Each structure stands twice: as C-alpha cells, then as structure tokens.
Amino acid sequence: MDIGKSSFVVVANRLPVDRVTPRDGPTSWRRSPGGLVTALAPVMRSFDGAWVGWTGSRDDAPAPFSTDEMDLIAVPLSAEEIALYYEGFSNATLWPLYHDVIVAPEYHREWWEAYRRVNERFARAAADVADHGAIVFVQDYQLQLVPNILRQLRPDLKIGFFLHIPFPPGELFAQLPWRRQILEGLLGADLVGFQREGAADNFIGLAERYTDATAGDRQVVTADGRTVLARSFPISIDVSEITQLVSDPDVQARSDRIRSEVGSPKHILLGVDRLDYTKGIGHRLKAFDELLAGADVTPDEAVMVQVATPSRERVEAYQTLRDDIELQVGRMNGEYGTIGQPAVHYLHSSYERAELVSLLRAADVMVVTPLRDGMNLVAKEYVAARTDLGGALVLSEFAGAADELSDGAFLVNPHDIDGLKRALLAAMRLDAAEATQRMKLLRERVLGNDITRWAQNFLDTLRAV
Ligand code: ADP
Ligand code: F6P
Numbered sequence: 021m022d023i024g025k026s027s028f029v030v031v032a033n034r035l036p037v038d039r040v041t042p043r044d045g046p047t048s049w050r051r052s053p054g055g056l057v058t059a060l061a062p063v064m065r066s067f068d069g070a071w072v073g074w075t076g077s078r079d080d081a082p083a084p085f086s087t088d089e090m091d092l093i094a095v096p097l098s099a100e101e102i103a104l105y106y107e108g109f110s111n112a113t114l115w116p117l118y119h120d121v122i123v124a125p126e127y128h129r130e131w132w133e134a135y136r137r138v139n140e141r142f143a144r145a146a147a148d149v150a151d152h153g154a155i156v157f158v159q160d161y162q163l164q165l166v167p168n169i170l171r172q173l174r175p176d177l178k179i180g181f182f183l184h185i186p187f188p189p190g191e192l193f194a195q196l197p198w199r200r201q202i203l204e205g206l207l208g209a210d211l212v213g214f215q216r217e218g219a220a221d222n223f224i225g226l227a228e229r230y231t232d233a234t235a236g237d238r239q240v241v242t243a244d245g246r247t248v249l250a251r252s253f254p255i256s257i258d259v260s261e262i263t264q265l266v267s268d269p270d271v272q273a274r275s276d277r278i279r280s281e282v283g284s285p286k287h288i289l290l291g292v293d294r295l296d297y298t299k300g301i302g303h304r305l306k307a308f309d310e311l312l313a314g315a316d317v318t319p320d321e322a323v324m325v326q327v328a329t330p331s332r333e334r335v336e337a338y339q340t341l342r343d344d345i346e347l348q349v350g351r352m353n354g355e356y357g358t359i360g361q362p363a364v365h366y367l368h369s370s371y372e373r374a375e376l377v378s379l380l381r382a383a384d385v386m387v388v389t390p391l392r393d394g395m396n397l398v399a400k401e402y403v404a405a406r407t408d409l410g411g412a413l414v415l416s417e418f419a420g421a422a423d424e425l426s427d428g429a430f431l432v433n434p435h436d437i438d439g440l441k442r443a444l445l446a447a448m449r450l451d452a453a454e455a456t457q458r459m460k461l462l463r464e465r466v467l468g469n470d471i472t473r474w475a476q477n478f479l480d481t482l483r484a485v
Pocket of ligand 1 (some may be wrong): 293329
C-alpha cells in the first residue's frame, strides 16, 4: 500500500498494536500493553497521522499499512537488539534508574551501543515519513536520542518529546555513564514534556550541569542558541471511552456477575497493573495479608482481585518478581482460602477493555500502590468508571496521579504497611455520603483534564515555540 508523507508523526518504541502469532492459525493484531498506548491511541484518531514503532516480534518488518485511524510504519528489531536495546538498556538500565533504583540498574557498553543504533533507526524512519515542516512527537525513555538525531536529519521539523515515566533527581541520574549523550538527545526537541513539575526541574538542572546549555525559567538554551522548553503536562485518559463502556448493559451485567463469582463479599479490593516491581503489588498483598491475619477483616467480608499483566518476561528482575508475587498469593490462599473461595484472585493475563471496565465498576476499593510511577492511568480509569459516584481510591503518593487526586483519594506511603492497612480499612468502612463526596472531587479532576485536553495543551505549546 502506498503511504504518503504525514504532517503529524508519533514515534514510540511500540506500535499501538502488537502482532500475535499463534502456533496454528492466522496472525492477528492486539492492543499493545501500557499507559502510553492508552493515552495516545485516541489522540491519533483525531489527527490521521502516522505512527512509527516496533511490532513486538523479532525481525518483523511488514510494509507500511493503514488502519481507519492512522498509518503504521514498522521499525524492525533483531533478536539481539531486543535483548540489548529493549530488555537491556531500556528496561534493565533506564527503567530502574528512572524509578528510584528500586532494582539496581545495570550499565553495559554493549547495551548502550545497541540503544544508540536503534534510536538512529527510529529517527530515520520518522524522517522518511514526515512531511516538510511536520510535527514529530517522540515518546518515552526508549527513544531519548531520537530528537537530536532527527534534528540533524530534518531541521525543518517541529519536534516534541514526552517522557511517560519519572525523570530522576541528579543524585541518581549522575550514575549513568552516558548522561551527557541522553541530555543532548533530549535537547534536540523544541519542547520536552514531563508528568510532574519536579521532573522538568530535574531535567533543566541536569542539562545545565552536564551539557553546554544554560538553564532559564522552565527552559534551556542550547550551545547553538536554540531554546528548548521543559514543562509538565500530566497525562490522562480517554474519559469518553470509559463512560461509553460503563453505560453498556453488557458491561454492567458482567460487573454484577464478577461480584457474585468472587462470592458476593462486602468489599472487593482491586489492583490492575503490569507485573512490574515499581507497582508495589507485594506491599499491598502484605497489607491485606496482615488485615486478614489480625482479623480486621474476614475472608468472607473482603477479597482481593489482582490483575497482573504479563510484562518484560525475559528480564531477570521481572522473573524474580513474578516468583515472589505468586509465592505470596499462594501462601495467602493456603492460609485464608477455602474451596472455591480464595482470598486473592490472581489473574496473570491481558484483558479486553470491556472486561477491565467491568472489573473497575465491580471494585469497592481500588488499590494503586506504586513505589514510583510516572502517572498511573489505572487510578484515573477507575475514577472515570465510577459514574455512579461509588467506590474509593487508595493511591500512593509516589504516583504522578497523586498531584491531581490528593483531595478525594486515600493517599498512602506504600512502604508504611501500617499506614496502608489503616487506609484500606478506612476505604472499606467509608460511609456512602463521604464516598460520594470524595468521588465527586476525584471526578472533577479527571474529567477536567482528559487526554484530548492533554494533547491540545502539549501540541499548542509545541506549535507556539
Ligand atoms: P504502565 O504504563 O506502567 O503500564 P498505567 O497504569 O499508566 O501503567 O497504564 C496501564 C494501562 O494498561 C491502563 O490503560 C490499563 O487499563 C491497561 N492495562 C493494565 N493491565 C491490563 C490488562 N491485564 N489487560 C488490558 N489492559 C491492561
Ligand atoms: O508507560 C510506560 C511504558 O514503558 C511505555 O513506554 C510502554 O509502552 C508501556 O509502559 C509497556 O511497556 P513495554 O512496552 O515494555 O511492554
């Protein structure tokens, strides 16, 4: 198919769809995991642009193809590049470094070389598809060198970059042997966006410290005299998608069925996360375990449903985490479960949006306890799903979402297990009037800044640079 040039190009590590190749049967495409796709897919629908990314399979380079909403341009990765660039530098160096070194980052020169090489490939693919003067919107930590490479290739473009994860303080970032190159890569953009103010401040301070740039008020001036804006744009969700699903009678019926299938307890506690060590899944299980052990709640009264989406399964820290969580769940079910009635319903799988929204609607307490998280869209999805003004949100102060949702949520420090237990109990014992009041506050914040507004803010700022 002939794909023309685009005036709006998104560049992300993954395409919004992953290729699924069953052993028998035809290949198909499935929505890619994670918050980035949740946020950007609806934005693309309104732009009719092109999306440059990887299909999720090795050596996969289908010819550019179109969906109703966008053109998809696949960037191939070899098995070795997946190991070195994706699993290695992106997810065993940058990911843990940017998330407060919860797991020790590894620094390998071979991984860095692959990261550089692959970033160059993405930049070339974007340069090929972008029309003269186009906007190119580069996404996330896997592609931090792309803005600068792209600027060298195509000085006519407007380049925006958005980091979906935290940007660490100097004490941590300084560990990175390639800190100058990463900062210079980002400084190729006209606008660099972050989830929180503090992250933008970290970036500005570090750019001044480790490059030839000078820092100004929410901006950096590079050695060659260009001004790069650095601002926070807290990302959000497609509220209308969730609202539509919630009003679907099938979703409502499914939600009721879920409640009865887990034994119609008084309280359903829900966690929905990629199975990632940043998400604090073990901390929330421990808190629930202690509540059951201390008879603060009984297994008849409260059950936990934990959806743990498979993620980065070849990275060692993720394998260890899976073993740890599954051991913890197994122990709890052995201790408190009965036949047909486990204390924790653990689901290691990916779900359709309708099923996910049915779960959100069924949950009395949404438990979001990351040790560090750029934003956490699940917290916002829960709020959007509660059109009935029911339910309660327990939210870690270390999620970006806490900046906006502190008024209505029960904020917790997930490391403080006693504090977490108190918050879970308070959320379970909340009276209906206060629950409604809190949910109203939460909904005001989420509905007031949905993904359309976020994209508009970012792109208006970029156009005005
Ligand atoms: P992250 O980007 O770190 O994965 P977020 O909470 O910001 O975390 O975004 C996760 C996104 O993935 C949300 O839109 C959530 O609904 C979706 N998601 C999480 N788990 C599943 C699952 N098991 N099946 C389908 N979608 C999921
Ligand atoms: O939002 C953070 C993020 O890392 C995205 O960049 C990514 O697409 C998503 O989570 C899922 O991670 P992965 O692409 O490694 O499966």
